Amino acid sequence: MTGAAIRIEGLTKAFGPNRVLRGIDLDLPAGAVTVLMGANGAGKSTLVKVLCGVHRADGGRVLLEGRPFAPASPAEALRAGVVTVHQAIDEGVVPDLDVASNLLLDRIADGSVGVASARRLRAAARPLAEAVGLAADLGAPVRDLPLADRQLVAIARAMAHRPRLLILDEPTSSLSEAEARRLFGLIDRLRAQGVALLYISHRMGDIRRLADRVVAMRDGVIAGLFEERPLDTAGALRAMLGRDLGEAELEPAAGGRPVLEARGLVLRPGARPFDLVAREGEVIAVTGLVGAGKGTLAGVLFGTERPAGGDLRLDGAPFAPASPAEAVGRGVFLVPRDRRRNALVPDWDIGRNLTLPFLHRHAAGPFLRPRSETALGRRMVEEMGVVCQGVRDGIGTLSGGNQQKVVVGRWLAEPCRLLVLDEPFQGVDIRARRDIGARLRETAAARATLVLVSEVDEAAEIADRILVMAGHTIVAEHVNRALDLGAVMREAAEAAA
Amino acid sequence: MTARDFAIRYGFLLLLLGMVGLFGWLQPGFLTVPSAVFILQSVAITGILALGVTCTLVVGGFDLSIGAVATSALMLAAYVMVVWEMGALAAVGLCLLMGAGVGLVNGLLIVKMRVPDLLATLGMMFVLIGLQRIPTEGNSIATGMALPGGGVAQGTFSPAFLALGRYRLWDVVPLSVVFLLLVAVLVWVFLELTRHGRLMYAIGSNAQAAALAGTNVGAYRIGAYVISGTLAALGGILLAARLGRGDVASGNNLLLDSVAAALIGFAVLGASRPNAFGTAVGALFVGILLQGLTMLNAPYYTQDFVKGAVLVVALVFTFALTGRGARARA
């Protein structure tokens, strides 16, 4: 460690009456990874936005290598060597441009790369892509890339800046194990080169693997700093939450009569057929790496994709939905992954977002009944524990965890036969994750529940049974009791290889 | 409520009131019942078109063909009555059918053929501008005109049809104004109070989310264009009833004025989104401005200038003021 690259002194920031940062003092040493933990609303995002020039601090100061640093814009922060990879992926890429242009975007913007042929652009971009192990077609528009690759593009773009401080805001939340390992390798290299790294994550695995120091934030102040090895992650968690979290206690249930029965299901041509039975009252987690086929399974069950073969039955009757509307009609609900893109109506308040799928329940003929809507909104906010002023709050004012509670609550408003949740904990802080998980188990009795997650920890937190998926088929099954999570993880990785 | 919130919510309505006061002070004839009725009449046609385009804006689309649909309906109504010598009912029915049909084709092009909305409706606009001239070889339609196939058109505009543009309830309120108010209320009720309207807003805000909530996104989008086409045809019928002849016109000014009204509507009550009430106020706003300025003898180019300035101010209200307020919280 070579001393503090960044020194933050007495930083404050308020939005109206809401004091988000209340005097932050923090050093970020060069050549070290500082992990920043905090529940949603603790002020992490605001701190990052002050550092990367989106917001200006109200008080205090930041020193970058001893000189005052107060960027007026993200571009200025970038020039000073402070680079940020944001949590919301599309903030870091231009979806309509191709990969090569995205990678070179900042250099095109500052004029150091002029107008060039597509081939020359691609040639200039190739090393940047290779540095992060990005294998995508450099000529393809970023819009068409899978989430994981879009994230890599954003990271690769950040790497092109030879950063002095690299801020990574939940970078692994949408990466597969292999991609995450590649990223960790990069982080190790940067650390060795003397870059200061600020790493924001909820994932214990990441933290254990990477952290040189852990900083816990709570209510706009630094609640704890842990530098001694071995790192006291439990202490950090305590400092962040202000209380003990306790382990989730879970007694696996056997389940009642079968709801969903898949026989010889082939998710895509060439994949091995598999059987799957989901029973009433049972919560099944399907885990596997990104690309293992979990998304396809969700699509098949919800009518957006067709299986290549096999037989699906719901409560004994043939089930082959042609559209989401048909699936919903049969009592199969899906909480889709990537809530910003697939679930939230950003212009709307909490209440309207909650009633979206079952609007006819709140209408007499075509006419809406606002009282019925509000009643449901209040009930779901209460049941899901959404932290807000009221159901009229805009959905955009909520933290990621609370947004996810709304998205899940929307589908819990009506009884169903099968509830499928695709990566429901993506970008959700640990407290909100526990809340959602608990609510899912409380309500699980009258239906079958299928949770698709890439994190084995998350699967173990919620499921009665854990299925491991790889190559678009199910390769293993475990009852969730005294499970060796490391072994499950290896299973998933090996089957994929 | 901060001063800024107040400005966003009521700024535009206050501006409207202030303008009415100013014109009333400068021009004594302005604040009279006939003048008010007339303002409504002058915005009736663009207002109805604007309410239609509002529906397409709600689902995140756009309809550039409304002006051409309106003038095609104008020509069609004239053709039906003057050349085919049919009655008012047939003229109205065929025009509405034509409008709905054009809307359906627009919708199918956009939803099924995946043509971007601006391009599909632009193409339709050109098709219609040309098509409406083919039967008469580019001539306007009036009784006594020579027909391309020989002979002279003997039909006349039926009095019942002309009444649509000329009859006045209680000798004061023209029927076209009644239609405007009726359509405004219907569209408002549809968009704000029914679940169909709600789902259309969901589609406009996040179509993917709406689809994954089980909404038939394609059907609603097509429906929006059918509404837009039908209302544009209604506007064309009222235009025909007012003009009493089939005038050849592209309808581009109708399009621009109604789009301006719908966009100004974004700023009313700080809605920041297409909405029926705002559109109606926006149309009224433009109508009052033009009426007042004409009364004061302002030449036509200053009117265009003022219209444009109002639109820009409205867009600033919508995007700069409200947008920043929402973003500051993230």
Place this chain on the structure above:
Amino acid sequence: MITRRTLGRVAAALLASAALPALAQDRPAPFDNPGEVEIALVRYLSTGDFFQAYLAGVQRQADALGVSLRVFDSRQDAAVQADMVDQAIALGVDGIIIQHGLTESMREAAQRALDAGIPVVAFDVDVENEQIPQIEQSDRDLARLVLEQAVEDNGEEWVAAYVYVPGIAPLDRRNEVWVEFKERYPGIQEVAQFGTLDNPIANSVANQARAVLSANPNVQVVFAPYNEFARGVKIAVDEAGMSDRVSIYSADISTADIGAMREPGSAWKATAATNPAVVGEVSVRALAMLMAGEDPGRQVIVPPSLITQAQLNEENISSMEELSARIPAFAHADVAAPDWMPLPSAPQD
């Protein structure tokens, strides 16, 4: 309005050239062999009744001469219009009529045609060239005729509203006469001036006129020297219930306008017009004279006729065709008509 009649006329022309070869041979070259002659009409404006009728007149006179006509339509695109002149040159036409356009874009194009040895005439566009005859419907005469009628009907003192959009050449010329008239008759008091070309023009002008009439209920005469304007003013006058108090004087005419003027109690009292079909005929005749080596003169002016509501009622005229048939001055103009020139017969529909 064209096809059947046109076909008929083509047939007639064919018959004429077959049956009466001697006639054609009496004409000066190149019209002694008209089958080999082609002329081009390059248009800037084409939509609307006026331009349709103009084209019909051009076609009619071309048929009478037995020459073939090629029509280029630039649809209000000045650059395209210039290109079309070049196309016509490249196609080797024998004469070119330029119909409307912008001086700036047409001046060089017209010169290129002359350089290629092709005679050119221009209608309603000043190409600033001594060798190119200008066909004009005299807008000044048009305005003068109808304003004189207004003075005759209403005396020398009245309150007027005026519809005008500056920058349009014919309207500007009509405006000059209006300015002179106001000087000559100080009793004419103009209280409002308005106008717009937003289409449908009649609808937009009606909206403006309503505002003007409610601001100035004492208006007696509206001078609207363009029939689209007059149509809009009439709608507004009717809607305001002021038909008995306001008189409208205009310029130009169409079948629909005749209907509007003849409505019972119509405020539209008189208009002055040049028959656009006759202007079309004159354009072709002037070009033909040039091609035959004769000089039609630097300016070829087609005189307008005054058409009053009373006249229409007396003669029971309800269409342009009847107007041509019953008011001979409207059907023909003795302009650019040397002895050898075959004249088209009046349309009989």
